[in-house]
Amino acid sequence: MINKIFEEISSNSSFYLNLLKEHIVITFTAVIIAVVVGLSIGIFISQKPKIAGYFISVVGIAYTIPSIALLGFLIPLTGIGNTTAIIALTIYALLPIVRSTYVGITNIDPKIIEASRAMGSKESQTLFKIKLPLAFPVIYSSIMNMVTMTIALAGIASFVGAGGLGVAIYRGITTNNDVLILIGSFLIALLALTVDGFLSLLGKVISSHKLKKLANKKMKIALVSLIIIALLSSVLYQRGRNDSIEIASKPTTEGYILAEIVGELIKNGTSLDANITHGIGGGTSNIHPAIVKGDFDMYPEYTGTSWQIVLKKTNPYTNEQFDELEKEYRKQYKLTWKGMFGFNNTYSLGIRKDLADKYNIKTFSDLAKYAGDFIFGAEYDFFEREDGYNALADAYKFQFKKTVDMDNGLKYQALYDKKIDVMTVFTTDGQITNPRIVVLEDDLGFYPKYMAGMVVREEILKKHPELNAVLEKSNGLIDESTMATLNNKVEIEQKNPSDVAKEFLREKGLLEE
Structure with missing residues (x-):
């Protein structure tokens, strides 16, 4: 494992250095804003x-909101990317600073304050020469703890398409890659x-008073400087978009690969660069609003998903309805479909082979007979989709013993570890070839x-018409077995x-050699 880690770092050092840089910018932008x-x-x-009690209580309540819930609340307001991540991190960093500043100042001996005023000091002089220097140990200790916490918590930034080591x-x-998890975790800890x-x-x-002057006359200058640095930092994390096509991907192996394929075609076939934001948490639900807003220019999508999730259609999607799908996308969102890869990645169900053999289960209908004995697992959004769990259960009369929500990347391991018995799979998953799982027939x-x-903004095609020819190269490029092979290379190899x-x-x- 250690050899694999060193090999990965040496072969992709620029990737990790870039993530580290992004992590530092995101973290310290939030820290500076929170301190000010x-x-x-x-x-x-x-x-x-x-x-005072009311203010601390309000900040404290915000501090108790789960990070995923806070991000979900912010996404509709501030969109996908670093802005949302920084706002969330700033909110979590506020409480310790507010509380320590209040406690540090209010616990100063009142006689010291009275003596300062008696000597003719103005309130601002008392604040910067007496209160803040005396409260400094308490405040600084809190800042240290807050910074460490924020560095660790910044890993959630990847959920909203921001940068940082959480991406790894x-x-x-x-992608079921322990090496990436270990490297990302190690670098955050380091x-x-x-x-x-x-x-x-x-x-x-x-504390040794070697910088005493900074704690007195230059305190105001320091605070102003912090504000200026915060403003400059907020500009630094914005990614340049003048000559770069912004591509997003869902948090799946397949999404990563398809985005990379299109990105390479763009870089190889045009003078444009391609900036890929991988693994947007929430998939379509979060990427679609972002691309409509203009945060992204294109992303890999699936017709059935768009029909159900975006257009809110209740009738089943068929290939004959593609023209209607595309027409609605153009009319409602000024988006179009380009580069139809050629493969169908639909849902199915997978069951552990030992159970399939024991109960002779080959189809969804066979599974329904024994569902009460099994634990069912699926990714979070499957339980909310129009064509998700409830609709599937109604169609086949499934009544499982228990259902479990989990990250898409953890399902297979949970199945092999017997934490779940049945799960959703995609027909192009790289791991469905594993002999420990049986894919059932949707009879x-x-x-x-x-x-x-690829769902693409019409505006970007008008601005860069050369993209049309590039995207056409991916038409019919991949079939189901090929996509499964590509996924397997990432997830297994x-x-x-x-x-x-x-x-x-x-x-x-x-692509040229």
């Missing part, structure tokens, strides 16, 4: 003891320990065809999605 806002609120409420962890979970050590050393220097034909293609995409395109003669 938290100090301001803490100083304000220290002068208003009657309302989330990609590792999705960053946290390094920053904590630096802040600890800085605190000792300040009632419940699931429609989910043809894969542990290859990088980008390398798999390049290798495939070279074999097809679409």
